[in-house]
Amino acid sequence: MTSPSTRPFGILLLDRALPPDVTLPMSPVGSMRNPATFDFSTISETVVGAYGDDVVRGDPRLGPAYAAAARRLVDRGAVAIGSNCGFTIRYQAAVAGSVKVPVVMSSLLLVPTLLRQLPTAAKLAVITFDTTHCGEDLLGVDDPAERARVVIGGVEGSQLWHNEMRRTPLPTAVADIEKEVAASVARLRAVHSDIGAILLECTVFPLVTPAIRRITGLPVYDITTLCRMTFASVA
Incomplete structure (x- = not known):
């Protein structure tokens, strides 16, 4: 029998609308598209x-379509499944x-857990790709008092936003991503000194998670945090 630890983590990818004869260059480490981001095998x-x-x-x-692709990943041996867009929640x-699986x-999905990790007087900052589409319904928090502890910032209108909202996205330099995310956090x-x-x-954003930790001195979580925790639970 194959043990779960030797089976891959499955990743559901956005459609980049590429012509059939075009292959994307490898994304930097930190990207869900780069196998080197994780210390376990992945398939997509x-x-x-x-x-x-x-x-x-x-x-x-x-x-x-997402459900069908997930079933294909399981058929290929995936022991758990994630996605490369936070809005797929x-x-x-x-x-x-x-x-x-x-x-x-x-x-x-981590929002309710992180709120419970923090002191009740502290706030959780959610940095999103686009605040106009990141509504309260995506946070999984029903208690108004707890919801008030979540503050949301975004990078809509930035170069990254314009590049990624194209039907065939364009790459954005990691230095530019860091600048845009750091500015949103700042x-x-x-306004909220109690974050x-x-x-x-x-x-x-995981491409710049280490930089944001260094700049802010705060705990910083992202999708790779959750994927690693989930894989560890079945490894």
Whole structure:
């Protein structure tokens, strides 16, 4: 029998709308697309038709496509499943209901847990790709008092945002991503001095997680944090 620790972690990928004869260059370490990001093996399936702009806006028609791609990953041996867009939390129930392995579609699943880790007077900063599409319904927090402890900043309108919202996205330099994420964090901290931890929603942001930890001196969590924890639970 194959042990879970020798089986891969499955990753559901956005559709980059590439021509058939075009191959993307390898993404930097930290990206969900780069196998070197993790110290365990990964496999991936592109969710056909799941374009970044549609997923960010929450196209409900994509749920079945995500569920079907998740089943393909399980058929290939995936022991757990994640995704490379935080806004796919909208499809969490559809995917989790379609397979019998742990499913962690978004780092936003960590919001309730992180609030309980912090002192009750501290706030959790969520840095998202686009605040206009990151509503309260994605946070998993029903208690108004707890919801008030979550403050949200974003990078909409930035170069990264414009590049990723293209139907075929363009690469953004890691230095530019760091600058944009750090600026969003700084804006929140200028208003909320009681921020105790940071959660990065966008799956591009793990490229700069170490830099944000260094700049802020705060605990910083992202999708790779959740994927590692989930894989460890079945390894």
